[in-house]
Amino acid sequence: MPISLFKRLMVPILVLGICGLLAMIDLWFPWIPGLTSLEDNLVGWVTSIIAFSLFVGVTSYVTRKIRSIRKKEADWVFDAWALVVIVAVLALYMVTGSTASAGYQWWYRVVYTNAGSAMISLLGFYVVYSAYRSMAAKTLEVAFMIVAAVLVFLTNATIGEVIWGGIPLIGRWILDNPVLGVTRAIVIAAGISGLAMGLRILIGREKAVLG
Amino acid sequence: MASFLVFPTGFPVYINNYTKGLYDYIEGLPPGSIVAVSVDFSASAYDESGPVLEATVIHMFRRNLKLVFVGYNQDVPMLSEKALIKLARYTSNKVYGEDYVVLPYVVGADTGLASFGRDPHGMFKKDYRGNDIDKLPLMDRVHHARDFSLAISYGAGQMGQAYVRQWHIPYGVKVADCGSALFLANIITDYESGLIVGGAVAVRGAAEYERLIGVLGDGTRNMDSINASHLMVVLAIAAANVRFLWQKIRQQKKGC
Numbered sequence: 001m002p003i004s005l006f007k008r009l010m011v012p013i014l015v016l017g018i019c020g021l022l023a024m025i026d027l028w029f030p031w032i033p034g035l036t037s038l039e040d041n042l043v044g045w046v047t048s049i050i051a052f053s054l055f056v057g058v059t060s061y062v063t064r065k066i067r068s069i070r071k072k073e074a075d076w077v078f079d080a081w082a083l084v085v086i087v088a089v090l091a092l093y094m095v096t097g098s099t100a101s102a103g104y105q106w107w108y109r110v111v112y113t114n115a116g117s118a119m120i121s122l123l124g125f126y127v128v129y130s131a132y133r134s135m136a137a138k139t140l141e142v143a144f145m146i147v148a149a150v151l152v153f154l155t156n157a158t159i160g161e162v163i164w165g166g167i168p169l170i171g172r173w174i175l176d177n178p179v180l181g182v183t184r185a186i187v188i189a190a191g192i193s194g195l196a197m198g199l200r201i202l203i204g205r206e207k208a209v210l211g
Numbered sequence: 212m213a214s215f216l217v218f219p220t221g222f223p224v225y226i227n228n229y230t231k232g233l234y235d236y237i238e239g240l241p242p243g244s245i246v247a248v249s250v251d252f253s254a255s256a257y258d259e260s261g262p263v264l265e266a267t268v269i270h271m272f273r274r275n276l277k278l279v280f281v282g283y284n285q286d287v288p289m290l291s292e293k294a295l296i297k298l299a300r301y302t303s304n305k306v307y308g309e310d311y312v313v314l315p316y317v318v319g320a321d322t323g324l325a326s327f328g329r330d331p332h333g334m335f336k337k338d339y340r341g342n343d344i345d346k347l348p349l350m351d352r353v354h355h356a357r358d359f360s361l362a363i364s365y366g367a368g369q370m371g372q373a374y375v376r377q378w379h380i381p382y383g384v385k386v387a388d389c390g391s392a393l394f395l396a397n398i399i400t401d402y403e404s405g406l407i408v409g410g411a412v413a414v415r416g417a418a419e420y421e422r423l424i425g426v427l428g429d430g431t432r433n434m435d436s437i438n439a440s441h442l443m444v445v446l447a448i449a450a451a452n453v454r455f456l457w458q459k460i461r462q463q464k465k466g467c
Binding site: 027040043044046047050051054098099100104105108109112113116117119120121124127128129131132133134135136137138146149150153154156157158159161162168175176179180183184187 | 220222223224225253254255256257258288289290292293296317318319322323325326329330333334339340341381392395396397399400403404415418434437438440441442443444445447448450451452454455
């Protein structure tokens, strides 16, 4: 086996397997001396790596935007605006010295939160439009699904009880019986699948996680 | 539909068992118990998850519980401060550092949660406001996940289940999941299985909780807009089926 292939496949598999085994052994045998502190260090490293990946993400995003502006790609004006906002927020942070400062908090509360809420609110109109476009009862199965959806929908809104007192009763029955049973089945199946996947990663049979 | 917003309806709110479960658990906690308030949603979800956060924080402050605001989204500290500013009249007799603390956000979801649970002081040296956490009296009582009597996740994602995995199963910490309406089925499943003590779900949950604690807040007020939007979707579905039937009848007539 060439050394490059060994490095590319076996080293990551060994690292994955050893780290995974250490985490599992620590959970079952926490009394083994030094194991818990080693496991704590491993978890700390993971957190640090994820924190660093955020920095990589921002760098990559800014680089991508700059490239788009230089090449005058489609919608480059929006990319330029995104960069302006990034620089402005960074400048606000540098000037005020902390995200806990009154200036930064004001920007966050007055501009960012409201802009975010406005964006999410627009989705409501898409939901209504897509309901109109797609929820026609073309078959018996679809008709059942639509009736169940409408009943649960009106159960979660208080107006359902005002329209007819039976709506929340039927809606609750749907949630507490068929939905509960199916969700449990999905959760249990996902748990068993996760266990199998974890085992495959630990013994090096699963290579998709290596990219 | 806009009339719902102009003229409040005040429709009655039925209280679900999982909302009552959370209320009862908080009622049963001895004063001084420490609660992890995990704000796991982003700014855009404040209108959905914020009212639940505010209603439960009011209740916990009334019960003289000690709150540690933490979370796994970069917006966490700012959203915690926003909620605290909105609830200023309930926090006027509370002392920062003794009754509540706002920590910076934790990166890494499950891994970050496990790391924070094992060693909070190792993860954070300073709180969000720049204070040394070793000098905060409340944080002096927090050295492990086991020091929390309850962890409540307010989230647009599934951090409530991460708390179950990382805090409840290994350490026995009680968990409540105040997730968004999207995860209602999962929350009911976890509650019925005994994995969580309860949870108030989205605006409806906030309205229920506000009724339980006798407060008129954003949950109750926003129920009218929830009613209006839900009714709009139901009317859209009805219109879609009328259109479909109309088209079918026309096709049959042409066929004849």
